[in-house]
Amino acid sequence: MTDDLRFQDWIDRAKTVDIRSAAERLGARLKKAGAAELQGPCPKCGGTDRFSIHTGKHVFNCRGGGGGGVVDMAMHVLDCNFVAACEFLTNEAPPDRASEYRAPDPEIIRERKEERRDEQTERARQESGKLAENIRKATDLFNRAAPVIGTLAEDYLTDWRGxxxxxxxxxxxxxMNEFPYMGADPENPEGRIELGRFPCMLAAMRNPAGQITGIKRTYLGRDGRKLKTPDGGSAKLGLYTMAGGIIHLMPIGETLALGEGVETTLGWLMLAREGMFGPDLREATVAGADSLNNLASPYLEFPGQVRRLIYLVDGDSNPVMTRQTILKGAEANRALGLDVSFSCAPTDPVHFKTMGRDWNDVWLECARVAA
Ligand SMILES: [Zn+2]
Known part of the structure; x- marks a missing residue:
């Protein structure tokens, strides 16, 4: 082999080093975030989940710090040139050339680690303080509200959602009969003011520990329909911490169908009880994740009894993007051993915004036809 060939062969060996073990050698402590994806703090930049590797594609990404293959990863973390990164990965000096790799100064590593630990402790302290405050506020608000029976919220669900x-x-x-609706302040573009008080349905977002971390508000008109808001904004709004929780619509069983909104999820439940999805889903239990991002999150946790997870996919948003988004969470849960599937509402592939339907629309149509 000539010098050049030996050098090229050495580079090729560096490029094909297993990305997961290389990341570990570089000090990354990563957690599973998908079937082939791992995520965690960057060994160089810190953070909590900014650094990820894909073991199938053999690539890494550091949010804000770049991405690429295994050699790029070593260059990023070690802050070194290409040859030095290859040396680190192969554990060999370049053939017939001078070594360029300098082991990082242990003193610098120690300092960097300490700085990062301080930053992380501080951030974690602030985050947990904020979360604790949100749990207090959300629980207090929920406790002050009335049960839905005999209220406009019951009318809304029964009369308009079936x-x-x-x-x-x-x-x-x-x-709650009167809940403030906030909107843009015409006097001050930065500020928000109360635009009125309206009847409001409140749904509790609970974390895996059962604590209420956030509240989903659905503002209602006096006729029991969804409110036409004074500024044209959404009548459905979250409050406090919404991510990581689910809306419990019943005790969760072995089969859990997880939808976005309360209405679409309950629409699917009605169809399931009618036997629309076959006999084995008649007894399925349901919960709402509120948003597509939360539904699709690989970090969403379910009670231990859940064996079968069905993602309820609405047909009123871009079907390809919606399924792409959910895939990440689906892969992560499949990797945990859950039986994962999708139940997709009919979609109009072109006019999904106006012609596509969510599961509540489908239920209402079926109920109308049956009547
Ligand atoms: Zn980084």
Whole structure:
């Protein structure tokens, strides 16, 4: 082999070093975030989840710090040139050339680690303080609201969404007759002011420990329909910490169908109870994740009894993007051993915004046809 060939062969060996073990040697402590994806703090830049590797594609990414193959990863973390990175990866000096790799000064590594630990402790302290405060506020708000039975919220579900309150357990839904609706302040573009007080359905977002971390508000008009808001903004809004929780619509069983909104999830439940999805899903239990991002999150945790997870996919948003988004969470849960599947509402592939339907629309149509 000539010198050049030996050098090229050495580079090729560096490029094909297993990315996971290389990341570990570089000091990364990563957790599973998908079937072939691992995520965690960057050994160089810190953070909590900015650094990820894909073991199938053999690539890394550091949010804000770049990405690429295994050699790029070593260059990023060690802050060194290409040859030095290859030396680190192969554990060999370049053939017939001078070594360029300098082991990082242990003193610098120690300092960097300490700085990062201080930063992380401080951030974790602030985050947990904020979360604790949100749990207090959300729980207090929820406790001040009334049960939905006999309120406009019950009318809304029954009359406009086709879901009688007897069809599910609604302990985590409540009602307030007058809840402030905030909107843009015409006097001050930065500020927000109260634009009115309206009836409001409140749904509790609970974390895996059962604590209420956030509240999903659905503002209602006096006729029991979804409110036409004074500024044209959404009548459905989250409050406090919404990510990482789910809305419990009944005790969760072995089969869990997870939808986005309360209405679409309950629409699917009604269809399932009718036997629309076959006999084995008649007894399925349901919960709402509120948003697509939360639904799709690989970090969302489910109670231990869940063996079968069905993602409810609405048909009123871009079908390809929606499924792409959910895939990450689906892969992560499949990797945990859950039986994962999708139940997709009919989609119009072109006019999905206006012609596509969510599971509540489908239920209402079926109920109308049957009547
Ligand atoms: Zn980084």
């Amino acid at each position: 879901i009688p309150a007897t069809a599910f357990e609604h302990a985590d839904l409540r009602f």
